[in-house]
Amino acid sequence: MISRRKLLKKAGFAALAASLGVSVNAKTQSGRVVIIGGGFGGASCARALKALSPATEVTLIAPGDTYYACPFSNLVLAGVRRLQDQAFGYATIEAEGILRIAQKAVDVDSENKRVIVEDGTKISYDRLIMSPGIDLNFDVLPGYDRAAAALMPHAWQAGVQTEMLAAQLRNMPKGGVFAMSIPDNPYRCPPGPYERASLVAHYSSKHNPTAKILLLDAKDTFSKQALFTAAWREKYGDMIEWQGLSQGARVTSVNPEQQLVQTDFDAIKVDVANIIPPQRAADIAQRAGVTNASGWCPINAQTFESELVANIHVIGDATIANAMPKSAFAANVHAKVCAAQVTQLMAGEPPLSAKLINTCYSLVAPDYGISVAGVYEPEGNRFREIAEAGGSSPLNADASVRQKEAGYAHHWFNSITAEAFG
């Protein structure tokens, strides 16, 4: 037997996997695991699983050859990053012996343990890991359907939508109003809307200094609120105006043709409307029967196995398990832990214990970073946040600290995308 530490001395992702407390039985276990979703969760999971258990047949169902990462896509809006820098492919994953099916999963037959893809092919699994991400809920905000998203982009799934919103910002009239509709919790990337507002302000302060950024929020408090609010004042004066639920700011309907946004209180004519609608687990999760009435997927927080359907595990944004937020960081951690637990379970071994970390960096400006972090412990079907740990960056810190955190944000992006996509 090769010792754990000897294996650890090899470089690369496999080394990390080899360093885990996963049993030798588990590491030589064969079987079929199918993974749905080619984002941070699915890609990380496929690679972790193959590294941990080379004999396992790992299939990754991920349509398209390019995945556009959401983290840092707000820098694309700000004109300081190219969309192509957000693009990741599956070449490394395929070279590592993972079978990738470049189609969309359209159904899951959990009774017969099969996934059905677009062309009708049925793919059998022993265990299925779903990392389907979110779908935008086009049924809940009157006026905001798929067609409306072409006029009032959400840009909450990166790619074409990012480019559309960036183009609208570039073409906004001088002194125009950029409005953003922000949903109630839970949704993908809790601090994301506020980072976006910051970076739109960064762009506008250079190119359209009399522009107004109006944030219409369906809640009264938000992630890193004190930090964002102070930084906005410091860097952008009164360019950004945030209004919360109590002020009647919740958006209740939109009219894309007339660029009108209706709130509890007012009808507002805007120049750019960035509508971030409420969200739920992606459709395929509903097809598989792993969502509950909330629209999200309840899981066992230790193994990520669905509370509703056996042999299906769910990771990433689609899950709902109390405190842990929907972030790329969390999806990547879920993915690795789930891969290890599935390896154990398939070998008939008990699941292992793990505390999980989440960290979200936000950029208030390209050289001004802030962060929020948490440490979580699985407890039944929820993650319990460890009270002694976590929290946001300090409110009073000098520019060098903010600059350092901006640098770490970039480092994190490069590191996590290397781990997920190779």
Next chain:
Amino acid sequence: MRDVSHLLLALTLSHQVVAADAPESLAGLSCSGCHQTGAEQLNLRLLSAAEIEQKLLAFKSGEANATLMTRIARGYSDEELRSLALELGGPDP
């Protein structure tokens, strides 16, 4: 000392024993998203387990300054930090 203890562990366990040659934890998986590439302290493979343990304990006590790691290290017992360091440390210098 670390290597000796590990060698002993490996010898004791030999090859018929499974699931016992490592801490029964997956905690280190949370770290690699940030700490697998780059230079200096960001690449944990460039640090020994002893160095990592020392740093983690100093972050936890507040003795060492950091933008983020002080907030993370407080979520773990000293034993958990030691186990993490063993999981993550690179080869001895």
